[in-house]
Amino acid sequence: MRRHEVHLVYTRMRTEERMLVDALRGRGCSVETHADTDLVLPLNREPWKDGGPVLMRSMSFTRARYLSSILEVKGARVFNTARSIATCGDKALTTLALAEHDVPMPWSFLGFEQDACVAEMEQRGYPCVTKPVQGSWGRMVARVDNKHAAEGMMSMRFEMGSAQDHVALVQQYIDKPGYDLRVYVIGGAVGGMRRRSEHWVTNTARGAVPERYDVPESHAKLAERAAKAVGGEMVAVDLLETRDGAILVNEINHCVEFARSIEFTGIPLPELMAGYLVEAMR
Incomplete structure (x- = not known):
């Protein structure tokens, strides 16, 4: 790849963003980072910077949605796309997209x-x-x-x-067996984690304990169907398992977070995301 070709837009330079920058540079890319608070973009088709791909890591749904839309009009390829961000960032629109593609859900x-x-x-x-x-x-x-x-x-x-x-x-309300499941889709399913908690809300941000689980083919295919429904290339698909073993799609996250879980799962998400971006641009 040419140097100075990848742009990373962020809100805070967290562990995830630093790991992604290192992974991209490890693949020979030069990475320019841009705080979303500093970006003031004219609403026209004038190209932005060198026209290289943009990895959208803004923590703000509003900023990510608008910035990705503007940058796409200016000719940049954004990961994930503006459509995917707008859909995943709105749970009602996510649900409609899943319904349109007959993806099982609550x-x-x-x-x-x-x-x-x-x-x-x-x-x-x-x-x-x-x-x-x-x-x-x-x-x-x-x-x-x-x-x-x-x-x-x-x-x-x-x-x-x-x-x-x-x-x-x-x-x-799904009566889960003490955990939910998250499948990472980077082009295709690359691995997953189980989030275990005694509380019915099983977010790691709410104290759930992450652990790796080997994603069965049926779960992987379901997660890939869900990602395709929302146009997501690099997403995390949250699955709910019922007491009788049925698997339903709950939500889809367009800005994959992994700082709390990567040491438990061992899945090299930064390297996988960097590799997918590089291959997609060739």
């Missing part, structure tokens, strides 16, 4: 008014889960066990925040 619905949402939860039955359409790390995710809890949660959802926050995403 039932879910979207509502815009408190009484209507409570009535739908009453009809479908408890427990169920409510979560924001945008957000990560298990924040503001709540289990709803009865009508009183439903009324309280929906009241908070529709009375707090701005008008754009007044959207309720409600999902089937």
